[in-house]
Amino acid sequence: MGDFKLLPQPQEFNITGISSFSPSTEITHWAINQEKLPILTRGILPLKKEDNNGQAHLNYQIEANMDIPSEGYTLSIEKESIHIKAKDKAGLFYAFATLEQLYEDAKDQEVNLPLCQIIDYPKLSYRAVHLDVKHHLETTDYYYGLMNKLASYKVNGIILEIEDKLKFKRQPTIASDDALSIEEWRKISDYAKERHIEISPLVQGLGHASFILKHPEYHNLRDNPSSDWAFNPLDPKTYEVQFDLYLDAIEAFPHGKYLHVGGDEVHTSGRGSKEPALKLQLIWLDKVSKFAEEHNRTPIFWDDMPLLQADVYAPMFKPEMTEEEVEKVWEENEHKLLAFLDDFPKNCIYMRWNYETPQAPGNIKAMQWFTDHGMEVMGATAGQTRWVLMPQNDSNMENIRSFAVSSIESGSKGLLLTLWDDDSPHFELYMRGILAFAEYSWTGDKRSNEEIKMAFRQREYGFPLAAIENAFISDLEGPVAFWKNALLKGNKRNYLKSMEQPMEDGLMDFPNINDKGAWSVANADRLEKAAQYMELTDSISKKITLARSNALRNDYNLQVYEQVNKLAQYSPKILLTLAEYDNAVSRDEIMASAAKLKELKSDFNSLRKELENVYRKTRILNKPANYILDQDHHVHLANQSLNFDWQFYAEMLFFKQLDKGLEKEMYLENTDPLKK
Structure with missing residues (x-):
């Protein structure tokens, strides 16, 4: 019969069987009282205007005297006909929006539209x-x-x-x-x-x-x-x-x-x-x-x-x-x-x-x-x-x-x-919250958060991604929260540009070349989390790759999440490489781990370029050259540079300090007579 997950869920939605309408069926339609066909936001219904109501598959009308709140409607799909009755123009528009979702699910799953009766209206106007x-x-x-x-x-x-x-x-x-x-x-x-x-x-x-x-x-x-x-x-x-x-x-x-x-x-x-x-x-x-x-x-x-x-x-x-x-x-x-x-x-x-x-x-x-x-x-x-x-x-x-x-x-x-x-995440990343709001403000409290997440995945990506094993967004929250301050002393990412002391004071300490291993001991908890989040982001990466291969729509949304995951994975990678450098003893080990750290800097430049290329498909990244930044009383990250540097200040600062640290290490290596 198919699995139909509408969002927001209608107030009453009863499925009783399978209609004769397949995704390939051309649906003829007839407007009772000459009502204009509303705009179809998804543009996927195979509709054809019919001059004879007796032969039309779909008829629709506005009936202001309906005993239903404003913006409400009824939608009935019978064996060979579809009937829509709406309280007003908005209700008619929303009835067709629901029909489009039903059709989209049927098309995704290659099944016929369901026999169903829907009574629907909003709980909040x-x-x-x-x-x-x-x-x-x-x-x-x-x-x-x-x-x-x-x-x-x-x-x-x-x-x-x-x-x-x-x-x-x-x-x-x-x-x-x-x-x-x-x-x-x-x-x-x-x-x-x-x-x-x-x-x-x-x-x-x-x-x-x-x-x-x-x-x-x-x-x-x-x-x-x-x-x-x-x-x-x-x-x-x-x-x-x-x-x-x-x-x-x-x-x-x-x-x-x-x-x-x-x-x-x-x-x-x-x-x-x-x-x-x-x-x-x-x-x-x-x-x-x-x-x-x-x-x-x-x-x-x-x-x-x-x-x-x-x-x-x-x-x-x-x-x-x-x-x-x-x-x-x-x-x-x-x-x-x-x-x-x-x-x-x-x-x-x-x-x-x-x-x-x-x-x-x-x-x-x-x-x-x-x-x-x-x-x-x-x-x-x-x-x-x-x-x-x-x-x-x-x-x-x-x-x-x-x-x-x-x-x-x-x-x-x-x-x-x-x-x-204020801190300017990509707008695509707001969509899950927006759709949850759409559900709760229209329907009320009828489905659990997990059920709404499943409906979100089905609506936004298609039926193949609805199942819980395809979920990754909530899993990504932990690595992102860790990323924010992974390279810093305390919660200072937003304050790197506004602190009275030098920006470098916000950065975590660099390993001491005269006290090998001490840095790793001092940062044991941070390193343990870094290892956990490296493993988790690897798992998320595989899920997003699989999602992109199976999604029926909205690949761009997945591309944005893919970039967020890569950035969130980067700080753990830095920390674990620093630990390797901190514990290196022989000259060969030191040189090898130093080379890995330098390679990370090159990788970061590529990572940033890739992320910006994805973001700028829909987003204007840079402010005008003559733009005046304000006094930033609430310390908004997105107010701290004209270009997109504000997103990467911690990483940029880290690599600046890394270069200094490696230069000092190499100088001591080359001047210590016992190591020649």
Whole structure:
């Protein structure tokens, strides 16, 4: 009969047998009430328009009076006919997206479509993904392909954090030279809208304003003259600049219902005014919220600072706290919020972001506080935070599930999946988390994470890779986490360029030529892990090679994982070769191990070139030559060089030190009379 794994899984999906529709069957279709055929994102259905409804295999219609939520539909595949009935245009689009997945599975397995009845609708009405382009852009073609993919999995919103990647007309200095024009972004927005995705801009406001305030002509708008982080909320010119950016962003993304104004992680003084920080924040929020409303946008605001300034923030990230303990914190501190309650805009959505502990009583209490006081609240989970090279923690699937479930149970309008570009993994590596979010925000909690991973592999690579023995992504997380600091003292990869002391101080010690073997003893635990991860990455390499030979689609995604695995394997290889060098005693052994280390440097240059060649197929790796890097208050890896050096600083630094160490070794070898 075949194995059909839809994603997201429909609310009701009953298979009762096998239809007469084979993958080679040409399906004639007929639109009841002249409804237009929706866009087919996968483009694989063998459809043919039929002029006679009586002979059509497939008929479809929109019936607004259906007893089903918005975006819902029914899909019935009978022996020789297919019937689709949708609540609205979006529902019709999603019905065909489901039919395409069914057809894709049938084609992969060379079986007929199943006899089945599907009743389907979303549990959350707004299912949005965050695109953060502050540190780099993808190619334009990639964005168009991404719109198709997200739509095919029933994502219906994007919050696009635009920073300087829009060619602003009203404040042109702010735009990066590689920014897309208003017209280019609008075309992408139009394309998304045709696929029932609304793109709304996020223009960072009060804080996170380095992309603006780093430019000399805006220095006078800084809250702190020495920092490019935050605007002065008491300067009227602050709003002239921000409103200009809003207007351009609204033009670029005309279909979005929201204007996300940011507002997180900032403490302002108003250039030394005596106003409390919370009051200043709400002055700013009131002004930008009114502007949004005047331009037919609902403002969205990250809600962390009012909660932090009122001392009720910490419990949201302490799931071990009981409800009683949380209530005590609120009893002691809620008055700090209530004192400014009238200043909170009521037209704003307060976005409660929590990437690790959404189930904590403190987080639930904070969301309820906004609701209890007449304000709308929406959650934000994460598929990528500050993980380097690739997302970790099973793509954060469990926390995504938890926040989706609590959002559904609370009757929330929707949920946002943030995908931060701070440390800039390749976007292809976000896909597993995105598809898990698509499942949980549409369907709710019906399948386990392992079942969703299996559906992910079937959907993204094809039926031959669905089985668990083909899984490798979670296995790769350990080697990647080890790679980050394998050659360093402590957790310093992000800080190599920003440390006050020389960069070399962040590098692990080099073997001492006068104390052979001591380095290996001191680094025994590190070497043990290196050996384990060498073995594991060898196993992963074989799985990816086999996957690439068996995958029916998305080979590029596998190519990216292949490069990540090679890079993750490289640091263990260095460490084990260093141990060999450290324990070498005879001149021949020393020279042989030194030669291996030098060869690793040559191998690294080839590895980097190969990785960059794969990445740049969809990603713009370098910033413009005249780009001004900001002050990097949060130490973002991707903000630390104009080219792609930031990804490899630890390795580059290591080889610099290696050359010095080998030169010293060779000098002593050649000048020691006992060794001549």
